[in-house]
Amino acid sequence: DQYDDIMKAKKIRISTDMAIPPSGMMDSSMKPTGSDVETAQLLAKDWGLEIEWVQTTGATRIPNLQTNKADVVISTLSVTPERAKVIDFTKAYASLQSVVGCLKSAQVKGWDDLKDKTIAVSRGTTQDTELSAMKDRALKLSRYDDDATMVTAAVSGQADCIATSATIVNQIGVKNPNRVFEPKVPIRNFDLAIGVRQGEPKLKEKLNEWITANLKNGKLNEIYKKFHGTELPAEMRS
């Protein structure tokens, strides 16, 4: 059993992509930081474990889990029924609030105003899936491999808008004062959960208990606020 193994080893192997700010990234002294990183650190501290980071890229988060190279994945996994066929998800520990952000000066009020704008997204993220599904809105998407490239597209003018978290939208203006972006159209919120290998009910149960407790005591909200600038939705915190 995975849970017992972890507790026996006094060590938990956590797979987090360190190249998706603000959830996983490196600080100025090249130490892992970000909301997912602090969540993982909190979990390890509460359970009295040492963390072994499993270096991963977006594409290998799940295989790392499936082939038992990591015990859990904490790496902005949002829950969809399709994905739940492959791995198990805990209950949500955070939520992803995403928006379509455009130039401050742009006249964008709703979906209809986005028709002939190029919208940059990170490929395969939930924003991508969500916007791709809006077939009737005829959106012009251009997909980039990671957030940094997507931001670069917006900064350099290759994209008119980006679909991502509000935090990242605000980054653009910092990089290029001539192109200040602001959130324009909100996209639905997605639940973020911890990924567990299928068939590990005890581990999943223990993680759920831990999440419930830490949502209640506000610690998860604190981490979230620190990196994303906003609070978790009220219904999650209660």
Add this chain to the structure above:
Amino acid sequence: MRINLDFGAILERWPAFLSGAILTLELAVIATVFGTVIGVLGAIARRSDNPVATRVAALYVETIRNTPLLVQIFLVYFGLASLGVKFPAFTVAAAALTINVGAYTTEIIRAGFDAVPKGQLEAAEGLALSRWQIYWHVVMLPAIEKVYPALTSQFVLLMLASSVTSQISAEELTAVANYIQSDTYRAFETYILVAIAYVVLSLVMRAGFWALGLALFPRRRRLGTPL
């Protein structure tokens, strides 16, 4: 270990796979055609008596060969856009791949030129052929024939390397696969299918090169030497 392969969810998306594969092939064909042109001209420049041409060609080859393709693509796509010159991702991808493979092709074809025996050149000069006529009739085909396998491999490598253009939003095969992969979390199934798709594409390319070789090198066809 518990991995149950289930291709159903992936195979459902075959139209996306197909359009990705077609885009990959388009990129490969464009870069192959124009890369060959650059390669031939570059090789001629490398072997010319004009020191400026030689230097420029050498600089081009060394800069391109010794830096990552991704960085080249990146600089062209975002660099130009920052200067206000915007091209569609596909155009930039095709152009960057062409410039990239052109450098390798230059080197390969130059090696082919070097392999043409001195006596051949002298015989051609003795017949009063001009420099360009010698290149065209006496040097080019035998040189390309000599390095044909290397050229084929280089262009197949290019086709495989075209996957990095997903970084600048070209929706080629790898981009499609990454999308499907993160949408379904079925990494194994996706990678296996992608591997098969690339193997098929590379076989298609090799078959194309083989057929082209038959047309280009009639002596091989007649004497039955394998390409």
Add this chain to the structure above:
Amino acid sequence: MQQNAASGAGSAVVSLREVHKSFGPLKVLDGVTFDVARGEVLTIIGRSGSGKSTALRCIDRFETIDAGQIEVCGHKVHDPGLDLRALRQDVGIVFQSYNLFPHLTIEENIVLAPSSVKRIPKAQARKEARAVLAQVGLEDKLHHYPEQLSGGQQQRAAIARSLAMRPKVMLFDEVTSALDPELTGEVLKVIEALAQDGMTMVMVTHEMGFARSIADRVVFMHRGKVHESGTATILTAPTTPELAQFIGTGL
């Protein structure tokens, strides 16, 4: 050492004056002087390594010379500003090692220069190719590739290729070395016919019989110099001991 005066430099189509050429420390041509008049057949004989091929290559500017003058059909070959292509339209050369183009058929080998240099229409060039091939007895190998031919066949194809350009001067480097007596006889006839048409020819050969029957004049090279020269009679009555020794051991 003796050296017969050439038949008047004015009428000379090829003329070498005190030509010097070294390969690194090795002096290969050490002051070579001779003339060839229009329509004359000159053969160059001499030991292996005496510089025969080198002399021939200098005439067509495949080697640049260190000192001296070479004039061919009015082209100053020693001049760095020489128009090489003009020279080579007037001069045909057949190399010791054939150098046929391996990727072209025999016909394509022959048609190449007339059609791309002289701009003769393809159809006519092909007809002429067939004619020169017939001259050397190879009309049935028109569509073969060089590697499908025997040595002697390749050598004749190389001769045909040069002939097709109808040059004013032909240089032959041991062109009969791979030919049997029968073919040598045929090539001899070809060369005689060419001589009658007024073509000037310089041939390097090591077959004395061939030299005797075809040469108007013979040049014997020895240690990079013209050691003896004259009409073909010097082959039967040599005046220098070196030439006597050279011929004496022949068969």
Add this chain to the structure above:
Amino acid sequence: MQQNAASGAGSAVVSLREVHKSFGPLKVLDGVTFDVARGEVLTIIGRSGSGKSTALRCIDRFETIDAGQIEVCGHKVHDPGLDLRALRQDVGIVFQSYNLFPHLTIEENIVLAPSSVKRIPKAQARKEARAVLAQVGLEDKLHHYPEQLSGGQQQRAAIARSLAMRPKVMLFDEVTSALDPELTGEVLKVIEALAQDGMTMVMVTHEMGFARSIADRVVFMHRGKVHESGTATILTAPTTPELAQFIGTGL
């Protein structure tokens, strides 16, 4: 057509029996039969393309034959299970196109086979290399690369390379074609000396003079067949009109 019986198949070192060989549709050898006795020098003559080189190549198994038998020094060359290396230690071959190894100096070219096949110590192999090079008059080119040699020099180096292996049988394919009379005379002496040491030799040549002076027996090939054979006297008194014509046009 006539065919002299060989000097008794028992003592034959090389023996061909009804050998057939085609290149695609082209029948090159059409039932060739001849024998060569120990210490005998056989020359093969014939028109260009008559199959002389091919016959020679078949003897050393560079071509497989379609039908017939070839036996050389007891090796059954037609047998698919033949021990090729054993055959080639007994047989040396010098090709029409020299085929020296361009990346090795002349000395290295010569030393290669004795030292790596026969395991002769390097120092001794070098001494022998110098000796065979002296035999062919090339001792000063020991440390040159093939491309630095003239045609005749390359040809002699190739002969030296084969000699260094001290084979029982030597096959020569037009080895004197690039040699002048003086050198031909030298090579002739080398070959005579070898013959006296009991070496068996087969040489393809198109120089009748050479054939006349060196051959114990002459084979005239015509259209893939042995058309006439006998002692060198057939060259002066041919019995078939084809041979008469072949020689007649010679010089």
Add this chain to the structure above:
Amino acid sequence: MGGSLNANHLSFLAHGALWTVGLSLIALIGGGLAGFVVALARISPVRAVRILAAGYVQLVQGTPLLVIMFLTFFGLPPLGITVSPLAAASVSLTIYVAAYLGEIWRGCIESVPRQQWEAAEGLALSRTQRMAKVILPQAIRIATPPTVGFMVQIIKNTSLASVVGFVELARAGQIINNALFEPFLIYVIVAVVYFALCYPISRLSRVLEAQRGRGRARLSVETA
């Protein structure tokens, strides 16, 4: 997020560059040795060996290195074979490089004129001796440019080892870029480091070529 490039970033990149060098060495040594075997197998007198080798080459040359890495690292554990990232990267790179170098070298060996094989055969050299003393020395000259060209590509392709968890030069650059959002600066630095790794090898190839290129053909037509 944000901030500017500092010494920590540079040392992180340097660390990544070390991995790039290490992986390249593994690829070139492992792949070179295996590639030599593949080249020999491709021209083996045994038909079955030739066909097998040809199949291997076709399959590997048609598959992206990324996929080979992925399947080695994640595909073997379900079959009961656990591999460390280093082992997976080494094996994948070796498999991949061997196919390409093997094919390049085969072409070079075959481009040595047939007469050279025959001359060596005629001197009774064994197959190994023919290869080692006559054919390979001549093939190496032809092989130098394409081999170096491919080696340089391999150095850059080791970046795909990030899929098995290596933080080598390119991935290090990507991670820093995702922290700083300074793509031009970081990618130019990465490109310069790659250039510094690759250029000496390209240079070396030129020197080798020039040394071996005695009597090399060169057009001398002076007219245009």
